[in-house]
Amino acid sequence: MKSIRKSNFLLFMLPSVIALLLVLAIPLGYSLITSFFDTNLKYQGLGEFVGLQNYIDVIKDVYFRDSVKTTLIFTVGVVILEFLAGLVIALLLNNIRKGRNLFFTIIIVPMMITPIAVGLIWRLLLHSDLGIVNYVLSLFGISGKAWLADASLALKTVMFIDIWQNVPYMVLVILAGLVTLPTEPYEAAAIDGASRTQSFFRLTIPMMLPTFSVVLLLRTITALKTYDLIFVLTRGGPGSTTEVISYHIYQQAFRYLEIGKASAMSYLLLLLIIPIAFLFIKISRSRTV
Amino acid sequence: MKRTSVRILSLLFATVLLLSFVLSGCGGNSDEDTTSQxxxxxxxxxxxxxxxxxxxxxxxxxxxxxxxxxxxxxxxxxxxxxxxxxxxxxxxxxxxxxxxxxxxxxxxxxxxxxxxxxxxxxxxxxxxxxxxxxxxxxxxxxxxxxxxxxxxMLALIYRTDIWSDPELAEGYKNETGKDLAAWDSLEDYVEACKYITSVKGDEMAGAVMQGLRPDPIAMEWCNYLFSCGGDFYDASGNITINSPEAVKALELYVDNMTNAAPAGSPGYGFDEAFNVMAQGGAASYVTYNWMLPKLENSAESNVAGLCDVAQIPGGVSLNxxxxxxxxxxxxxxxxxxxxxxxxxxxxxxxxxxxxxxxxxxxxxxxxxxxxxxxxxxxxxKSIMETSKMIPIMEDAPQLIEVLGRELSEAVTGAKTAQEALDTVAEEMASMT
Structure with missing residues (x-):
């Protein structure tokens, strides 16, 4: 009986294992191999074996190092601000009794739009001569800015747009966590004379910590991989002020066609993401145990 | 027996799903094959x-x-x-x-x-x-x-009414002793653009420019490069992208971008710059010659009938x-x-x-x-006959990327013109 169960288990697992191998393991393995060759899409085959030279070149590349720095600033900035904004909105929505669904639907709209469309829309809105943002500011006597062309503003502008798009995701997850919180601890706290602030810091925050961890980790991983917004909004400019790792990898792979170097860069990005992913798995498991 | 059948059916279903997924990803497009005749x-x-x-x-x-x-x-x-x-x-x-x-x-x-x-x-x-x-x-x-x-091919598209405006021309003559629309060199052109911007203020810029990375800025600057007497390589194949002529071309480009063009120009692609020109926000634009019929089309432009095309000041366009x-x-x-x-x-x-x-x-x-x-x-046609092109080389797309990035660095002030072009020359050395 036990052996039949075991064979059934293996049989049912097989399609998933094959699918995972095809879509995940093989591309990952292949790109790991290419990272040790001077593979170029212009020529057939893997090219010459270069060992760790691609990794050495990438680490020496000043623009790659700058893109790591820009990516970290971008990620830390957007994740923290999106989380805080998402928490505030979710708390407000959680306390609304009438029209909650309407507010929720409106707030969630930006999340439904693809990043490419978001980029194009904001590029039009922020056009420094003909855009509506500067026009509205001018009505209040405020002079407009070159939002995407000023080196001191461009990264902040891209971060703002990313926040605009991704706050709904934070709201969605945090609100889902808030509505599932048990009411008993709050009732007990109220009987004991706890204020709303005390309840928030002593009950809500501790009970929501697992949800916060998951949402922060997932968002950190996606923010580290941001590419589409940069491609549409700034192409890494002005200068190289908005050049993030994923855009740098795109250039290496699809403009320079140097797949070997692009693979090495991708693995270095993976090194950044893997610890975060492991942390996420650990927290997810600790929640289910 | 019944349980076994369900298991077999489930397994079959899962396998079919997987196979269809794999085949749809790997297979060719059969519709195209049958109709390609x-x-x-x-x-x-x-x-x-x-x-x-x-x-x-x-x-x-x-x-x-x-x-x-x-x-x-x-x-x-x-x-x-x-x-x-x-x-x-x-x-x-x-x-x-x-x-x-x-x-x-x-x-x-x-x-x-x-x-x-x-x-x-x-x-x-x-x-x-x-x-x-x-x-x-x-x-x-x-x-x-x-x-x-x-x-x-790129050329100078300009507003005929602005560049022949007697009031502007007189003011410019009094200030500089030169004729406003006498563009013998890029220096003259940049100086005139800066003058128009200073006189017109927010109403109009002397030039709108396309500073977006990589190709819009690279394409536009090549006109400055060639018109200042610079080039990518000399006749012997030596890299000359950081020559004194090229540095001068970049300094003039940055000067025009910083002091004459609208503030958004360092981030504009050609469509955004075109819109500024079409709305009457600029007196000139170094751009693709096919923009002229669009600017002269009143359905697309507020300046129809007021634009013309000319050789790049300095005399050599990018073909x-x-x-x-x-x-x-x-x-x-x-x-x-x-x-x-x-x-x-x-x-x-x-x-x-x-x-x-x-x-x-x-x-x-x-x-x-x-x-x-x-x-x-x-x-x-006459401009085309004297124009130059980006060298035909295997790594030309890479060259445009590097050039675009470094020009943009110079525009933001992160690098001097010489530093930016030295970096381009350094990276060009490994290109084929």
Whole structure:
């Protein structure tokens, strides 16, 4: 009986294992191999074996190092601000009794739009001569800015747009966590004379910590991989002020066609993401145990 | 027994799902295979000339019975779209258009089919093309890989009413002792642009510019480079991109961008800069010559009837253009050639030019009807004859990326002109 169960288990697992191998393991393995060759899409085959030279070149590349720095600033900035904004909105929505669904639907709209469309829309809105943002500011006597062309503003502008798009995701997850919180601890706290602030810091925050961890980790991983917004909004400019790792990898792979170097860069990005992913798995498991 | 059947069915279902998923990802497009006998798929950029081709396509379909599908996409996604098709065993496109600075890369990779045998057997005359176009998007080392499609040579488009405004001209003369519209050099042009911006304030800039990375800024600056006497390489093949002439060209470019152009210019692509010009926000724009008919079209522009085209101050424009090519892995090369013969015939090229296209054939550019409808083409043709192009080299797309990044660094002030161009020269040393 036990052996039949075991064979059934293996049989049912097989399609998933094959699918995972095809879509995940093989591309990952292949790109790991290419990272040790001077593979170029212009020529057939893997090219010459270069060992760790691609990794050495990438680490020496000043623009790659700058893109790591820009990516970290971008990620830390957007994740923290999106989380805080998402928490505030979710708390407000959680306390609304009438029209909650309407507010929720409106707030969630930006999340439904693809990043490419978001980029194009904001590029039009922020056009420094003909855009509506500067026009509205001018009505209040405020002079407009070159939002995407000023080196001191461009990264902040891209971060703002990313926040605009991704706050709904934070709201969605945090609100889902808030509505599932048990009411008993709050009732007990109220009987004991706890204020709303005390309840928030002593009950809500501790009970929501697992949800916060998951949402922060997932968002950190996606923010580290941001590419589409940069491609549409700034192409890494002005200068190289908005050049993030994923855009740098795109250039290496699809403009320079140097797949070997692009693979090495991708693995270095993976090194950044893997610890975060492991942390996420650990927290997810600790929640289910 | 019943439980076993359910298990077997479930397993079968899962396997079918997996197989269909795998096959849909790996297999070729069977629909295309069955209809490819009489259908041509073409990838083109979404520009006015493409629309001119689309407008005339019914004639070809009617005459030959061949169906033509044209996929017109934004420039930014074209290179990647073509690239993925070139690397697969069969190509979804029977014909592609190739930008001038992709030519070296495509030829080196063997991605486009030599056309000489087809040209010879059909008797197609390639001598009708303007030499500079044929040398750029036609032949490479004596082999014909493309037929020139349309030119997008850059030139100076300017507002005739502003540059001939007596009040402005008098003020400028009093201040500098020079004539406002006497652009003998780039220095004169930049100085005049700065003057117009200082006089007009927020109302109008002396020049609108396209500083977006990588190709808009690189293409625009090349006009400054050539007009200041600089170039990418000298006659012996030595890198000269950081020569004193090139540094001067970049300093003038940065000066114009910083002190004459609208504040948004360092981030503008050509469409955004065009909109500023079309709304009357700028007195001049170094841009693609095909922008002129768009600016002169009152449906698209507020400055229709007020614009003209001229040589870049300093005298040397960047020549640029697109060529028709047949991918090495195209399904039916004979059909593709049949289409190219038709689309590049005199009558079709003339019709395209009359509806706002940008010709590459000398006979079309000199045609009386075409010149009557588009008198500016006479100027365009003369500018084209002295223009220069981005060198045809395998790593030209990489060169444009590096150049675009470094020019943008100079515009933001992160690097001096010399530092930025030294970096370009350093990276060019490893390019082929």
């Amino acid at each position: 009489n259908t041509i798929n073409i990838l083109m950029e979404d520009v006015p000339d493409t629309q001119c081709v689309i407008d005339n396509i019914a004639d070809f379909e009617e005459a030959t019975g061949i169906t033509v599908n044209i996929e017109s996409v934004n420039y930014s996604s074209m290179h990647e779209k073509i690239l993925t098709q070139m690397l697969s065993s069969t190509n979804a496109y029977d014909i592609i258009v190739v930008d001038c600075y992709w030519v070296g890369e495509f030829v080196a990779a063997g991605w486009i089919e030599p056309l000489d045998s087809m040209i010879e057997s059909s008797g197609f005359d390639t001598s009708v093309y303007i030499d500079s176009m044929m040398n750029m998007v036609g032949q490479v080392d004596g082999t014909t890989y493309m037929l020139p499609f349309y030119n997008y 640029a253009g697109w060529g028709w090519a047949i991918p090495h892995n195209a399904a039916n090369k004979e059909l593709s050639w049949k289409f190219l013969e038709w689309v590049e015939s005199f009558d079709v090229c003339k019709a395209r030019a009359l509806s706002g296209g940008s010709p590459t054939r000398s006979d079309v550019m000199s045609d009386a009807d075409v010149l009557a409808a588009c008198p500016y083409l006479d100027t365009v």
